[in-house]
Amino acid sequence: MLDHIDQVPFVHTPLHIAAHRGQIHFAMEMMNLKPSFARKLNRDGFSPMHLALRNGQIKLVLRLLKADKDLVRVKGREGMTPLHCVVTMGNSNMLIELLEACPECIEDVTVLNCWG
Incomplete structure (x- = not known):
């Protein structure tokens, strides 16, 4: 069943649901079973x-970041990465966490060629 979900280009996976609800343990188990779900867009x-x-769900973000620092570079709608979302939210503590984990993410731009 999980392999079938992985074949659909845009889908709300069990990891999306866990991330939305802040279910850290389930989310991390999904990361272990299907790491590809972390890069899928709904x-x-x-x-x-x-x-x-x-x-x-900051604790979950930090756990996902620890599992795979490059998740900060996943481009979503309009090319926005999680880093861009943090910039628009104005969360300076989270911004520092993301930049320390993945300094290369500073190079990512949106479809409008904007940094943040």
Whole structure:
């Protein structure tokens, strides 16, 4: 069943649901079983990390970041990465966390060629 979900280009995976709800243990188990889910976009153009950020699930964001620092570079709707979301939210502590984990993410731009 999980392999079938992985074949659909834009889908709300179990990891998206866990990220939205802040279910850390389940989300991390999904990361172990299907790491590819962490890079998938749902129909709204958001990755699990985007959703966790948008819903204030900071502990989960930090766990996802620890599991794979490059998740900060996943481009969602309009080319926005989780880093861009943090910039628009104005969360300076989270911005520092993301930049320390993945300094290369500073190079990512949106479809409008904007940094943040």
